[in-house]
Amino acid sequence: MSNSEIDPGDAVHPGNPVTVDRYTAAARVNHWITAISLVLLALSGLALFHPSLFFLTVFFGGGEWTRTIHPWLGVVLFVSFLGLFFRFWKLNLWKREDGTWLARVRDVVAGHEEKLPEVGKYNAGQKLVFWSMSLLILVLITSGIVIWDQYFGPYFTITQKRVAVLVHAVTAVIAISVWIVHVYAAIWVRGTIGAMTSGQVTGGWAWRHHRKWLRNLVAKH
Amino acid sequence: MYPPLPNPTVTPSAPKLSDKNLVRRSASSVPAAEPMTQVAKLIDVSKCIGCKACQTACLEWNNLREEVGVNTGTYDNPHDLTTATWTLMRFTEWVNPQTQNLEWLIRKDGCMHCADPGCLKACPSPGAIVQYSNGIVDFVKENCIGCGYCVKGCPFNIPRISKTEGKAYKCTLCSDRVAVGQGPACAKACPTQAIVFGPKEDMKKHADERIKDLQSRGFKNAGLYDPPGVGGTHVMYVLHHADQPQLYANLPKDPTISPIVEIWKGMTKYAGLAVMGAVAAVGLLHHIVAGPNRVSPEDEEAAKRLAERGQ
Ligand code: HEM
Ligand code: SF4
Ligand code: SF4
Secondary structure (H helix, E strand, C coil): CHHHHCCCCCEEECCCCCEEECCCHHHHHHHHHHHHHHHHHHHHHHHHHCHHHHHHHHHHCCHHHHHHHHHHHHHHHHHHHHHHHHHHCHHHCCCHHHHHHHHCHHHHHHCCHHHCCCCCCCCHHHHHHHHHHHHHHHHHHHHHHHCCHHHHHHHCCHHHHHHHHHHHHHHHHHHHHHHHHHHHHHHHECCCCHHHHCCEEEHHHHHHHCHHHHHHHHHHC | CCCCCCCCCCCCCCCCCCHHHEEEECCECCCCCCCCCCEEEEEEHHHCCCCCHHHHHHHHHCCCCCCCCCCCCCCCCCCCCCCCCCEEEEEEEEECCCCCCEEEEEEEEECCCECCCHHHHHCCCCCCEEEECCCCEEECHHHCCCCCHHHHHCCCCCCEECCCCCCEECCCCCHHHHCCCCCCHHHHHCCCCCEEEEEHHHHHHHHHHHHHHHHHCCCCCCEEECCHHHCCECEEEEECCCCCHHHCCCCCCCCCCCHHHHHHHCHHHHHHHHHHHHHHHHHHHHHHHHCCECCCHHHHHHHHHHHHHHC
């Protein structure tokens, strides 16, 4: 069973402190392409979302470039996220302990890890971010294509485009909110960002936040 | 007959339309505008003979070139508005069930210059669409980013985006001619006075005379098309069947800005910014209150014991 709780590249290295491999170089590159394209998409999209944010177009070479480049960044994001999806989906499947973890969300935000069930590579919060982003990006690319007039203008009616642009804007707001939660969690839980920069976390981090994963990794050796 | 506008003097004069006359400017605000007389173009469909002089005059005045098209069995040429065709004669053959007469309904399609313009409401680019205090809604090419939002905002399906330039185009109501005291080129070219131009109040009076005349000749439902759903328009029609505007190549009966567009451009913007701001604020607050979630030395110790036991 333990094989389904870890990824092939994950490994524990004894030492002081213990270090744990969490993401391969390929996974990290994949993640950062996704992250950069998402940030650029959010900035270029928000520029058109509200007049007070139109100034953001200067980062993309003006309004016309912003309008042109945004959907292409969307394609990059979609393909890149697809890569992440196939890398991560298995360990993001919902487990029994996730319900318990979520029910004790008060202890989660209070930082009382000792009151939480031991979880695998991802906790329920991370899984929710994963699945909601998967869904949101799917909706964003679908609605985005409907309003991508330059190439797909003739294939959709004006009513469809009106619905799509509303759906796109609302979905983008939700996606950006989920992204803020994701980034905040990575900052708040110290020692997390290393997982996506060097690919490693400390044993203590794994023990504190993903004990089941650590146990499975140790058992593998 | 409504007296045509006299030709202007040939001595140069400053244009009468400027930024001071703006009542609305897309994605931005403007100071109170210098008021002007509200103008309107009145198109009397019952007088139109379908000669397309107006369509030609529009091409000529605006220096536009339309591609040579194909005939699909109607007189509509081209088949739709394009970036070069800002006004289009649409021909409908309709058998009046009451009289069994074949009626040839010819409508000059183009921008209606809405008092409440959906295109302007939807446009995200500051100053790409402007509305003057005389009622003209104009697109400003330099500020247009070609996003196509105006197409979604317009209740009449008017703006067209150029594939080559990435800019939006539509009828300007000849704002450049009106600025120097002239009327639109189409009105000037019309041989039957089916198109007249002047102060909106005068146009309504003129329309009343026309409607009375039509009613006296059996068109009981003759009336003026000045749809209140978009605050009235600065291009109006006299229709012989004003109760059924759809007969005229689907002229909408009670046009309004789509509620989807209103929600998108209204609530979504404020709620959206509020939600994103709130999520960020809660994060910041949480960090201030709860402090960082750090791994303790005990955690590291425990991990070390586990790793060694496991070896
Ligand atoms: C995944 C593929 C995506 C595609 C194909 C796409 C396409 C588009 C298009 C065509 C527009 C209209 C403006 C333009 O032509 O540039 C637009 C607007 C927008 N997009 Fe995207 N987009 C995508 C992803 C995203 C993502 C991931 C976000 C945010 C995280 C986003 C946020 C926005 C926002 C906020 C707007 C402005 C909406 C408004 O004006 O109300 N988009 N998108
Ligand atoms: S395409 Fe239309 S909505 Fe977009 S910037 Fe140009 S005028 Fe405004
Ligand atoms: S008819 Fe369409 S393009 Fe013309 S002013 Fe009204 S909303 Fe704008």
